[in-house]
Amino acid sequence: MDDYLKLFEEETSWYNDIVLGSMLPEKWWASLPHFFRGWLRNYIGGTLLYLLSGILWCFYIYYLKRNVYVPKDAIPSRKAMILQIRVAMKAMPWYCALPSISEYMIEHGWTKCFSRISDVGWFSYIGYMIIYLVIVEFGIYWMHRELHDIKPLYKYLHATHHIYNKQNTLSPFAGLAFHPLDGILQAVPHVVALFLVPVHFTSHIALLFIEAIWTANIHDCIHGKLWPVMGAGYHTIHHTTYRHNYGHYTIWMDWLFGTLRDPVADEAKKIS
Numbered sequence: 407m408d409d410y411l412k413l414f415e416e417e418t419s420w421y422n423d424i425v426l427g428s429m430l431p432e433k434w435w436a437s438l439p440h441f442f443r444g445w446l447r448n449y450i451g452g453t454l455l456y457l458l459s460g461i462l463w464c465f466y467i468y469y470l471k472r473n474v475y476v477p478k479d480a481i482p483s484r485k486a487m488i489l490q491i492r493v494a495m496k497a498m499p500w501y502c503a504l505p506s507i508s509e510y511m512i513e514h515g516w517t518k519c520f521s522r523i524s525d526v527g528w529f530s531y532i533g534y535m536i537i538y539l540v541i542v543e544f545g546i547y548w549m550h551r552e553l554h555d556i557k558p559l560y561k562y563l564h565a566t567h568h569i570y571n572k573q574n575t576l577s578p579f580a581g582l583a584f585h586p587l588d589g590i591l592q593a594v595p596h597v598v599a600l601f602l603v604p605v606h607f608t609s610h611i612a613l614l615f616i617e618a619i620w621t622a623n624i625h626d627c628i629h630g631k632l633w634p635v636m637g638a639g640y641h642t643i644h645h646t647t648y649r650h651n652y653g654h655y656t657i658w659m660d661w662l663f664g665t666l667r668d669p670v671a672d673e674a675k676k677i678s
Contacts, residue, residue, distance in 0.1 A: 413521040414513045414607055415440070422447045444509050448502040455618050456494060456582055463578040463622055475628045480573040490579035493566065500586035501593075505614050508597050512607055517600035519607045526604065537603045539655070542613075545595025547659035550652040553588060563588040571645050573627050581621030593617060620655065629669050634658055639669035 419440070425447040426435045435443055464487065467475045512519045523531045553564040566585040570576050582589065596614055599605065629639025636653045640660075644651040650667035653659045660666035 410521065411513060411515050414509070414519070417521070417607065418444055418509050418513065425451055441506060441510055445502055445506040448505050449499060451615065452502050452618065453495070453498055455615060456498070457491075459619055459622055460491070460579045463626065467626060467628065480627065482575055482577045486570070486575050487577050487579045490570065490577060490583040493584070494579065494582040497582065497584055497586040497589055501582070501589050504590050504593055504597065505611060508600065508610070508614070512600065518602070518604040519600055519610065520604055521607055523606055531606060534604050535606070535609065538599045538605050541599040541602060542595045543654055543656060543659055545598060546592055546654040547652050547663070549592050549595065550654075551665070553591070554648060554652070563591075568645065568648065573642060576625050576627050576642065576645060578622035578626050580625040582618060631670070636660075640667070643667050643669055643672065
């Protein structure tokens with residue numbers, strides 16, 4: 407068992423060497439304990455992913471494709487986007503604690519994670535991933551919904567994110583503009599799932615970072631119209647009604663629990 411757990415530590419050490427070794431002088435991080443190397447790597451990687459994806463995304467939809475995807479009067483101001491970046495960057499060190507703790511628990515054998523897909527086979531891997539994603543979808547839906555329904559949680563945590571409640575204040579940068587504890591709570595289902603179902607380690611880490619891309623996507627106000635994806639059209643409604651479309655990747659949980667509101671149907675009502 408100890409030999410198998412070393413595979414996880416070797417993998418995270420490899421990630422550390424790639425990111426830290428290419429970004430920082432070795433003397434700055436070589437003496438750090440393994441856990442803090444992981445946190446620093448997650449912090450650098452998360453920050454770069456957030457800023458680069460956000461800048462490129464906004465440049466494309468607001469400038470290269472101006473008035474194509476988003477009407478001119480719905481483009482958020484630079485002031486609004488800078489505020490979102492400030493909020494996200496204050497929270498980023500805390501966000502990065504979650505994957506670091508996740509890695510620590512995996513490396514110490516506390517979870518059901520496996521190191522290689524060949525350990526279980528492709529058929530089981532796909533089956534486990536489906537179950538994992540269902541658990542994540544269910545968990546994020548209810549966590550998000552309770553952040554609205556429990557008044558102190560909304561007032562002291564989630565309200566920080568909901569100051570962006572109109573189309574001309576939402577941007578891809580709003581995707582991570584949360585109170586730190588709020589952002590962590592909404593990502594916790596990814597970690598809880600590790601104790602319930604066998605999960606491929608690399609896939610788990612990748613999905614945590616894909617969250618940054620996905621949350622940028624659902625805050626750009628462009629409705630993708632790809633069923634059953636919970637795209638930006640649905641999430642923009644969430645920011646205006648506060649009572650609908652709590653889901654994350656899909657609309658299924660909102661459909662199941664009666665909180666779904668469809669942007670196409672809304673638009674049809676406006677026209678009629």
